[in-house]
Amino acid sequence: MTGLSGQTPASYKPVGLSRIQEKNRSLILEAALGEFSKKGFSGATVERIAADAGMSKSNLLYYFSSKEAIYNATLAHILEIWLTPLKTLNPLGDPADELAAYIRQKIELSAKFPEASRLFANEVMQGAPQILPVLETDLKRLVEEKCQVIEDWIDTGRMRPVDPVHLIFTIWATTQHYADFSVQIKALTGKDLSDPDFQRSTETAVTSLILNGAGLKWPRESDPGA
Amino acid sequence: MTGLSGQTPASYKPVGLSRIQEKNRSLILEAALGEFSKKGFSGATVERIAADAGMSKSNLLYYFSSKEAIYNATLAHILEIWLTPLKTLNPLGDPADELAAYIRQKIELSAKFPEASRLFANEVMQGAPQILPVLETDLKRLVEEKCQVIEDWIDTGRMRPVDPVHLIFTIWATTQHYADFSVQIKALTGKDLSDPDFQRSTETAVTSLILNGAGLKWPRESDPGA
DNA sequence: TTGCATCTTGACCATTTGGTCAAATCACAC
DNA sequence: GTGTGATTTGACCAAATGGTCAAGATGCAA
Numbered sequence: 277m278t279g280l281s282g283q284t285p286a287s288y289k290p291v292g293l294s295r296i297q298e299k300n301r302s303l304i305l306e307a308a309l310g311e312f313s314k315k316g317f318s319g320a321t322v323e324r325i326a327a328d329a330g331m332s333k334s335n336l337l338y339y340f341s342s343k344e345a346i347y348n349a350t351l352a353h354i355l356e357i358w359l360t361p362l363k364t365l366n367p368l369g370d371p372a373d374e375l376a377a378y379i380r381q382k383i384e385l386s387a388k389f390p391e392a393s394r395l396f397a398n399e400v401m402q403g404a405p406q407i408l409p410v411l412e413t414d415l416k417r418l419v420e421e422k423c424q425v426i427e428d429w430i431d432t433g434r435m436r437p438v439d440p441v442h443l444i445f446t447i448w449a450t451t452q453h454y455a456d457f458s459v460q461i462k463a464l465t466g467k468d469l470s471d472p473d474f475q476r477s478t479e480t481a482v483t484s485l486i487l488n489g490a491g492l493k494w495p496r497e498s499d500p501g502a
Numbered sequence: 503m504t505g506l507s508g509q510t511p512a513s514y515k516p517v518g519l520s521r522i523q524e525k526n527r528s529l530i531l532e533a534a535l536g537e538f539s540k541k542g543f544s545g546a547t548v549e550r551i552a553a554d555a556g557m558s559k560s561n562l563l564y565y566f567s568s569k570e571a572i573y574n575a576t577l578a579h580i581l582e583i584w585l586t587p588l589k590t591l592n593p594l595g596d597p598a599d600e601l602a603a604y605i606r607q608k609i610e611l612s613a614k615f616p617e618a619s620r621l622f623a624n625e626v627m628q629g630a631p632q633i634l635p636v637l638e639t640d641l642k643r644l645v646e647e648k649c650q651v652i653e654d655w656i657d658t659g660r661m662r663p664v665d666p667v668h669l670i671f672t673i674w675a676t677t678q679h680y681a682d683f684s685v686q687i688k689a690l691t692g693k694d695l696s697d698p699d700f701q702r703s704t705e706t707a708v709t710s711l712i713l714n715g716a717g718l719k720w721p722r723e724s725d726p727g728a
Numbered sequence: 729t730t731g732c733a734t735c736t737t738g739a740c741c742a743t744t745t746g747g748t749c750a751a752a753t754c755a756c757a758c
Numbered sequence: 759g760t761g762t763g764a765t766t767t768g769a770c771c772a773a774a775t776g777g778t779c780a781a782g783a784t785g786c787a788a
Contacts, residue, residue, distance in 0.1 A: 296755085296765070315628065318545030322746060333746085335766050343746065394627050397682070401620050402541065404685045411689040419690050436714070441691060442707030449679030450672050456623070457675075459630045463637040464645050465667060481668030488662070489715030522735070522785085548776060559776085561736050569776065 301339055301349075303329040308350045313391035316398050317347055348406055351399060354392040355407065358385065362418060362444075367425040371435045372492040379447055379483050386455035387469035393455035419444060436491025443490060450482050526565055527575075529555040534576045539617035542624050543573055577625060577632055580618040584611065588644060588670075593651040597661045598718040601673075605709050608677035613695035619681035645670060662717025669716060676708050 293301065307328035311320040322343050326336040340346040361381035365374055386393055399407055419441065426440035454461060458468040467474040487494035519527065533554035537546040548569050552562040566572040587607035591600055612619055625633055645667065652666035680687060684694040693700040713720035 294764080300765090316542045316544060316624075318542060319628075321744085323744095332767050334748090334768075337747065338765070338767095341747095397623070397627060398542075400683050400686045401623060402545075404689070408685070408689060411686055415686075416690050438711060439703060439707045442704065443711070445679060445683075445687065446676050446708065446711055449675040449683075453671060453675030453679075457626050459634070460626045460637055460641075461671065463630070463634060464642050477665060478668065481665045482672065485664065485669070485672055485712060485715035487715075488717065489711035489713075491714065520734080526735090547774085549774095558737050560738075560778090563777065564735070564737095567777095 297339070300329070300331065300335075303331075304336055304339055304346065305350055305353050308346045309354065309391050309395060312347060312350055313395040313398070317343075317402070322346070350395065351406055354389070354395060355410065357389070358392060358396055359415065359418065361385065362422055365422050365425060367428065371426075371429045371490075372487055372494055372496060375447075375487060375490065375492070376483050376494065379451060379486065380479055382447060382451035383454065383469070383475065383479050383482065386451055387475050390455035390458055390469065393452050397452065397456045438490050443486075446486060450486070454478055523565070526555070526557065526561075529557075530562055530565055530572065531576055531579050534572045535580065535617050535621060538573060538576055539621040539624070543569075543628070548572070574632055576621065580615070580621060581633065581636065583615070584618060584622055585641065585644065587611065588648055591648050591651060593654065597652075597655045597716075598713055598720055598722060601713060601716065601718070602709050602720065605673055605677060605712065606705055608673060609680065609695070609701065609705050609708065612677055612681035613701050616681035616684055616695065619678050623678065623682045664716050669712075672712060676712070680704055 292298075304325065307325045308320075310328060311325045314320075320343075322336060323333045325346065326333040329336065336346075340349060361378055364381070365378055399405070400411075404411060422444065423440035426435075426438075426443060429435050430437050430440075454469050462468045465474070469475050469478065484494055518524075530551065533551045534546075536554060537551045540546070546569075548562060549559045551572065552559040555562065562572075566575060587604055590607070591604055625631070626637075630637060648670065649666035652661075652664075652669060655661050656663050656666075680695050688694045691700070695701050695704065710720055
């Protein structure tokens with residue numbers, strides 16, 4: 277397993293994908309996300325993914341040249357959406373607002389796409405065989421940039437001195453935990469993020485813990501107007 | 503895959519295990535932990551585990567009747583050590599000290615047994631096929647008990663009102679994150695918990711964030727003596 | 729040393745599974 | 759309608775893998 281790139285049938289005429297290709301690739305990726313997140317790379321079978329996608333194994337292999345190719349395409353497909361929230365952390369905004377918004381977005385993603393979270397976790401836990409290069413370049417750059425933002429907030433006295441990288445790891449850990457360990461959470465509380473009330477209470481608790489932990493007032497004092 | 507129990511060769515005379523059995527079972531469990539945590543249940547192979555343990559596949563299957571039996575034994579083997587720290591949370595102690603000690607112990611475990619953490623995470627992420635019953639009974643009881651402890655601390659005004667279950671989840675999430683995602687952490691920071699300095703900074707950052715988040719003074723004001 | 733139970737292994741088997749291929753079917757431009 | 763390329767599939771293959779078994783090696787008590 278090496279590399280991480282898209283995949284197209286060997287021969288093609290139009291610049292883009294045909295209507296059928298578009299639909300089938302999408303069906304496959306959706307089915308693959310389900311299988312890979314549920315069973316891991318080794319545990320998932322091409323046949324099962326094909327069945328979930330409503331086609332024969334042979335046909336699936338017409339669209340993706342190998343199991344590894346499906347896996348990589350699935351990873352690439354979720355990676356962007358997964359890392360987007362951090363990019364929106366705005367240096368010019370209020371630290372409390374910005375961090376609260378980031379936490380909220382991450383919990384939102386965990387609630388909406390728990391399978392994506394588990395797939396990502398699985399990949400990293402196995403040593404990130406496919407996405408290590410991305411982590412070491414793109415993600416590293418992004419994290420360094422945002423650490424600098426937090427550092428500036430600290431230096432201007434807008435929040436308590438906290439190691440920015442640990443703050444980011446803590447936010448990742450807590451928010452993703454609710455998706456990755458949802459089975460355990462359901463076993464212990466009877467609920468998980470699919471319950472809107474539980475999502476709300478999670479958001480409240482996590483945001484409150486982390487923001488207060490970072491020396492920020494939360495919840496913000498009620499808005500100015502009387 | 504069902505049940506979760508020990509395993510012994512079909513026939514045996516002495517009450518305990520023979521010296522050879524003791525040694526080989528131990529070698530197998532150690533090798534199994536390495537393989538299962540690295541590749542997951544499906545990705546690990548009996549042959550590879552046997553090789554790591556320095557014996558033939560046939561011999562391994564003399565000690566454990568099936569791959570699933572090895573897996574269950576490995577899980578059972580790590581489960582107790584993994585859940586022990588929470589049990590030590592003392593209702594009579596000082597909240598800040600108790601929580602700080604708990605966090606320290608959890609980080610210690612993540613540093614010492616990252617493979618155990620990843621195996622546990624893997625199991626839960628796949629839906630906890632083997633240990634769900636344990637989570638729903640033993641762990642649930644334990645968590646309820648400790649939530650009550652925290653509740654009492656809150657009711658007696660010794661800490662800010664925080665949903666106890668979310669507090670526990672946050673501690674689990676953060677501390678285990680450093681073991682489960684160590685590859686990512688290493689990619690981003692160049693270090694992981696195997697570095698004593700990094701372990702120290704992690705402990706400081708996480709403890710400070712969570713305790714202050716819970717409205718506890720941390721670090722404690724320097725001890726009484728001049 | 730001897731006898732027996734424990735321990736160890738190589739040969740073997742059945743199943744699963746990723747992947748190939750040639751043939752059949754379909755979509756659609758002309 | 760017809761022809762051509764895109765799409766789809768069943769038959770098939772080779773490798774990997776969990777597990778069985780009978781035979782041999784080893785440890786040990788008498």
